[in-house]
Amino acid sequence: MKASTIKLSAAAAILALVVASVPFIGFSVDMADEKQGVMIDFAYYNVEWVELDLDGLTGIGALESACGKKGYKIEYNEDGTVYSVANVPQLINVDWGMYVLEGVGKDTHWAEVGDPRGYDVSGQKIISWARAGEGSAMMPAVDATGFTYYSYGTEGKNRFGEDLRVATLAPSVAETVCAVGGLENIIATDRYCDYPNRLVERQNSGDIRLVGGFTDPNFELIVAESPDLVFLDGGTGEHVTMADKLRKAGISCVVLHPANSLNDFMMNLWICASALGFPENGNSYIKDAKEAINNICRIADLSGKRVFLSLGVSDSPYTPGSGTYVTNMIESLGAENIFSDGTQSWFMVDKEAVYDRQPDIIIIIYEGGAINTPREYRALLAGLNDMWKQTPAFESGEVYVFSGDAASLLSRPGARMPESLELLAKIMDPASFEEADPTDIVGVKYYNDGYNDPVDGYLTYVKAKGLLEWQR
Numbered sequence: 001m002k003a004s005t006i007k008l009s010a011a012a013a014i015l016a017l018v019v020a021s022v023p024f025i026g027f028s029v030d031m032a033d034e035k036q037g038v039m040i041d042f043a044y045y046n047v048e049w050v051e052l053d054l055d056g057l058t059g060i061g062a063l064e065s066a067c068g069k070k071g072y073k074i075e076y077n078e079d080g081t082v083y084s085v086a087n088v089p090q091l092i093n094v095d096w097g098m099y100v101l102e103g104v105g106k107d108t109h110w111a112e113v114g115d116p117r118g119y120d121v122s123g124q125k126i127i128s129w130a131r132a133g134e135g136s137a138m139m140p141a142v143d144a145t146g147f148t149y150y151s152y153g154t155e156g157k158n159r160f161g162e163d164l165r166v167a168t169l170a171p172s173v174a175e176t177v178c179a180v181g182g183l184e185n186i187i188a189t190d191r192y193c194d195y196p197n198r199l200v201e202r203q204n205s206g207d208i209r210l211v212g213g214f215t216d217p218n219f220e221l222i223v224a225e226s227p228d229l230v231f232l233d234g235g236t237g238e239h240v241t242m243a244d245k246l247r248k249a250g251i252s253c254v255v256l257h258p259a260n261s262l263n264d265f266m267m268n269l270w271i272c273a274s275a276l277g278f279p280e281n282g283n284s285y286i287k288d289a290k291e292a293i294n295n296i297c298r299i300a301d302l303s304g305k306r307v308f309l310s311l312g313v314s315d316s317p318y319t320p321g322s323g324t325y326v327t328n329m330i331e332s333l334g335a336e337n338i339f340s341d342g343t344q345s346w347f348m349v350d351k352e353a354v355y356d357r358q359p360d361i362i363i364i365i366y367e368g369g370a371i372n373t374p375r376e377y378r379a380l381l382a383g384l385n386d387m388w389k390q391t392p393a394f395e396s397g398e399v400y401v402f403s404g405d406a407a408s409l410l411s412r413p414g415a416r417m418p419e420s421l422e423l424l425a426k427i428m429d430p431a432s433f434e435e436a437d438p439t440d441i442v443g444v445k446y447y448n449d450g451y452n453d454p455v456d457g458y459l460t461y462v463k464a465k466g467l468l469e470w471q472r
Helices: 003-017 059-070 171-179 197-205 219-224 237-248 262-276 279-299 325-332 351-357 374-382 404-411 417-428 430-436 460-464
Strands: 037-041 047-051 074-076 082-085 097-102 109-112 126-130 166-168 186-189 229-233 252-256 306-311 318-320 346-348 361-365 399-402
Touching (some): 059 082, 059 126, 166 171, 219 237, 237 252, 252 262, 262 279, 262 417, 279 417, 279 430, 279 460, 404 417, 417 430
Parallel strands (some): 166 229, 306 361
Antiparallel strands (some): 037 047, 074 082, 097 109, 097 126, 318 346
């Protein structure tokens, strides 16, 4: 990958992430919101969607009809409440319950129904039977702007049985769509989408058109491609505004939630898969991603380590603060981001601030091209400012570099987040992974274009769960 491409891609991602808050505006009515159905939420990002005509049904009747279509057994407690669905019992202190949507726009939320047996669900678009408990633990039924996301595709086809035509307006969003099986549906992207290679090949052949930048998508170019569905990033104000404009022009949109954590990543995977009509792909990918993430976090032993992550090698680089996916990944491994107290998502820090906080580990996202040799790595370290060199990280040789294709990993909160986590864990704590598997040896202090090579790459746990297949 060219250095200029990496720089533009990372810069575009950071421009979006430094937006402190996104003002939500009034949204038009989406005429595609027609399907009805039941979300069966088993908790822990395991959800089944069953399309179902809800007219004339009670809450219990809807659950029984949905389970009948799926072949699921329902067991009841003595008081008539639901004990288990598909042999999955209620959680301790959290019963299976029924929920309906309340509120408007971004304020749309799940509200529990006290008497599902007597509640008429006629007129509801979506209800949820969940054992997750009310609140953030439940899978949302709406995107970041309050619109449902189930009404657009069925196995990648639109309502006329034709291949769904999809536009994606962010690199992380495009990768998420590809990961759940939608690569061949993409007919337009922003200019920074450059992964996976098959997507780039389709761009070069003209099958995929470029429709503007990350923060400046072009309305006219998008409309000219006649997409059935546009996926956007809810963490970017320009995308929220563009979604409203496109909806008013009759184009359906799904705005993914801001991805500030690994949990947000899994939620967005489900939303993309469901919107495309590939819910099984979404569930499968989420299940495998969870297992890979759990294995990686179980092995890594980084407690007490203080980490500084830098976008570039300037004296005043951008670094992630609180509420960012990078901070979440670092903390998931037991380490501490030295700037996690920063109130902004990504912000600039000077060399004095880095020196004052004395990091044990420095991670550099390098935009100047792939670092391929020990000599190039040493040359990069030699050029660092003197204050960074007066930290425990530099003095103990714990300065690590993500370059080339690996550089985009940490600036894109999309389907490659499990890969980012494994690479971060292994480069910072190779001994624990070698102890767990003597053949799992990293032995480098920099990653480049070959980080995910099928033979010589470093992604043992992600690869084992099949999470690299969509990239081939």
